[in-house]
Amino acid sequence: MRAEHGLPQLLSFTLPGLSDTKFAIPLLEVAEIVKALPVTSVPFAPFYVQGISEWKDHIIPIIDLAAALCQPPFPLIYTSPYYLVARFASDTTLHTLAYPIQSGASALLVPDQLPLAPSPLNLSPGLIHATVLVNQEPIVLINLAELANSVMAARAPLGPDSNSPP
Amino acid sequence: MSAPVRYLPIEISGRLFGFPIASVLAVHGNESDSAEGESIMCIDLGCLFGLADSPALRSQTVILSTLAGVYAVRVDALHPIRTVNKVDAMPPLLAMCPFQGVVLEPDGLVLMIDPRQLIELVRRAVPEDTHEG
Numbered sequence: 001m002r003a004e005h006g007l008p009q010l011l012s013f014t015l016p017g018l019s020d021t022k023f024a025i026p027l028l029e030v031a032e033i034v035k036a037l038p039v040t041s042v043p044f045a046p047f048y049v050q051g052i053s054e055w056k057d058h059i060i061p062i063i064d065l066a067a068a069l070c071q072p073p074f075p076l077i078y079t080s081p082y083y084l085v086a087r088f089a090s091d092t093t094l095h096t097l098a099y100p101i102q103s104g105a106s107a108l109l110v111p112d113q114l115p116l117a118p119s120p121l122n123l124s125p126g127l128i129h130a131t132v133l134v135n136q137e138p139i140v141l142i143n144l145a146e147l148a149n150s151v152m153a154a155r156a157p158l159g160p161d162s163n164s165p166p
Numbered sequence: 167m168s169a170p171v172r173y174l175p176i177e178i179s180g181r182l183f184g185f186p187i188a189s190v191l192a193v194h195g196n197e198s199d200s201a202e203g204e205s206i207m208c209i210d211l212g213c214l215f216g217l218a219d220s221p222a223l224r225s226q227t228v229i230l231s232t233l234a235g236v237y238a239v240r241v242d243a244l245h246p247i248r249t250v251n252k253v254d255a256m257p258p259l260l261a262m263c264p265f266q267g268v269v270l271e272p273d274g275l276v277l278m279i280d281p282r283q284l285i286e287l288v289r290r291a292v293p294e295d296t297h298e299g
Contacts, residue, residue, distance in 0.1 A: 044263045061260055151258070
């Protein structure tokens with residue numbers, strides 16, 4: 001996640017439904033930002049999964065990251081013209097997924113050490129690495145691997161908790 | 167390249183799903199809920215998948231045989247059997263869903279139902295004495 005000059009690189013963005021909060025993931029986890037992915041819904045998917053889509057010959061899940069991050073009940077499923085396709089590894093698995101973001105995503109070069117800020121109380125702490133201050137602005141660093149780990153750990157398949165939040 | 171896979175496309179509320187042909191014991195153009203004279207559990211897939219309109223529309227029945235037992239599902243329509251060269255695995259985040267894979271067809275993504283996971287889901291969700299049929 002470091003540029004040639006040694007600084008970590010992040011992609012900063014906002015989410016439909018949580019537009020007051022800035023989020024970021026390592027730039028290395030960003031596979032692509034695409035427009036208008038057609039979504040096929042999947043019965044019995046967790047509440048934050050909008051469905052699946054085809055991306056570059058892969059079947060990938062489309063998640064509503066705002067819904068995953070918020071404590072339920074989360075009333076609306078948000079869509080956007082833009083989807084961020086992310087690739088990351090959890091414990092043993094390489095995951096590819098996409099989620100809607102708002103326009104205006106930008107790459108950030110940040111120093112190794114950043115001051116911490118309190119995380120927004122309405123967000124699930126398990127899916128957040130930390131909230132940091134960049135130019136005095138709080139940015140929530142998302143922990144996508146934890147989302148995958150929580151699902152994989154709870155996947156006693158089809159159990160009554162299969163729709164539980166991460 | 168994996169071996170060709172044959173599946174039976176079924177339609178529910180205008181949407182296609184598939185059953186692996188190896189699990190299909192019989193199909194009936196009526197509301198049959200018996201196999202070889204034995205009464206069996208019958209599942210309305212439209213209701214189960216939350217795609218329900220009027221169950222009365224689902225007049226086609228597929229009898230499925232799995233290691234977990236024989237049961238029937240009601241669907242709106244049956245389509246001709248298809249053969250595909252590739253069934254993509256479900257993404258790990260969706261491994262809890264009763265599907266064994268996804269087929270990319272010209273008419274969209276078709277979820278391949280896992281008949282065994284489906285019956286286990288129903289048995290966990292619904293007390294035995296309330297099963298239809």
